[in-house]
Amino acid sequence: MSDFPFRIVGFDLDGTLIDTLADLTAALNHALGVAGRPPQDIAAVRPMVGLGAAHMLEQGLAATGGVPADASPRLYDELIAYYRAHIAVHSRPFPGLLAALDRLDALGVRTAVMTNKAEDLARQLLGDLGLADRMATIIGGDTLGPGKRKPSPEPIRAMIAACGGGRTAFVGDSIFDVMAARGAGATSVAVSFGFLHQPVEELGADHVIDDYAELVPLLAGIR
Numbered sequence: 001m002s003d004f005p006f007r008i009v010g011f012d013l014d015g016t017l018i019d020t021l022a023d024l025t026a027a028l029n030h031a032l033g034v035a036g037r038p039p040q041d042i043a044a045v046r047p048m049v050g051l052g053a054a055h056m057l058e059q060g061l062a063a064t065g066g067v068p069a070d071a072s073p074r075l076y077d078e079l080i081a082y083y084r085a086h087i088a089v090h091s092r093p094f095p096g097l098l099a100a101l102d103r104l105d106a107l108g109v110r111t112a113v114m115t116n117k118a119e120d121l122a123r124q125l126l127g128d129l130g131l132a133d134r135m136a137t138i139i140g141g142d143t144l145g146p147g148k149r150k151p152s153p154e155p156i157r158a159m160i161a162a163c164g165g166g167r168t169a170f171v172g173d174s175i176f177d178v179m180a181a182r183g184a185g186a187t188s189v190a191v192s193f194g195f196l197h198q199p200v201e202e203l204g205a206d207h208v209i210d211d212y213a214e215l216v217p218l219l220a221g222i223r
Contacts, residue, residue, distance in 0.1 A: 004107045006219050007166025008136075010159050010186070012150075013115035013122055014049060015173040015195030017097060018129065022090035024049055027083035028060045031075045037064035049195045050174050052116050052141060053079060084121065088128040094193060096212030101134060103216045110163040114156055114170070114180075116141035116149050137162035150176040153183025160184065169219055171209075178205045187222065189215070 014020045021042055028048070029039040040060055048059035054072075057079055061067040104111055112135050115122050119140025126132040139159050141149040148154045160168050170181035173194020181188035182204075190205035200208050207222075209215055 002107045002109075004109060004220060005167060005222055006109060006169050006187070008110050008112065008160060008163045008168040009104055009215075009219070010112045010114050010156065010163075010168060010170045012170075012172035012174070012177050012194075013113055013117055013125070016171055016177070016191055017093060017113065017131070018091050018125065019094055020091040020125070021046060021049065021195065023083065023086060023088065024056065026086060026089070027053075027079050028056055030082040031057055031079035032060055032064060034078050035061070035064075035068070035071060035075055037061065040064070046195055047197055050116075050176075050197065053083070053118075080121075084124065087121065087125050091125060091129070093129065093131070094191075094212060100212040100215045101131075105134070107216075110136040112136045112159050112163055113138045114150070114159045115139070116176070119143045136164075150174075151179035151183075153180050153185075156180050156184035156186060160186070169222075171215070172205075173200075175203050178203050187219075189218070 011017045025042050025045040028045055048056045054076055057076055058067055117140055119142055122138055122140045123132055137159055139155050144155055144158060156170060168186040169189055170186045171189045173191050173196060178188045188205040189207045189209060190200050190203045192200040192208055192210045207218055
């Protein structure tokens with residue numbers, strides 16, 4: 001039996017497991033185009049990502065002339081429909097991820113996803129990229145119902161329970177990931193290459209990695 005110190009390693013999705021920025025930007029720009037607004041480039045959209053599609057749309061509208069109260073629901077539906085139809089055109093796993101998952105599998109570690117993305121979209125994306133079946137569970141921002149999403153620790157607790165319990169590390173790229181992990185009693189690992197809203201050192205994570213090649217050696221050394 002492996003003496004690896006963790007039984008479960010959970011991951012955030014956007015900006016942590018998968019670089020989804022180009023496809024999210026395309027979906028936002030589709031909705032902005034419907035509203036007669038100018039498109040935004042990837043650099044402008046990056047800080048809008050991470051708090052859900054509604055937040056991204058609101059930020060995109062605010063940046064291009066303001067948020068029309070009566071149009072937002074229609075534009076949200078346009079954004080989601082476009083994204084669902086183009087969910088994995090450019091999205092790919094971050095470098096080194098697949099090798100890290102292979103190593104965790106070999107060590108008998110259960111891997112899982114806990115994201116604020118809607119569960120059906122998360123499952124579709126991971127399925128299209130051939131990763132869904134590698135996860136013991138996939139929990140989205142709507143899985144547990146209203147108000148039960150990161151930074152609440154409840155979805156990470158649910159993730160841990162679905163994986164059978166045990167010492168857990170959670171990998172993410174936002175302060176919400178760190179807060180949720182801390183509240184659930186999990187070790188938090190921040191990735192410096194994610195969709196960061198602030199310097200990675202300010203997230204307060206227990207550990208930081210710059211590349212997925214660092215993940216398993218890091219966890220193996222935590223006793």
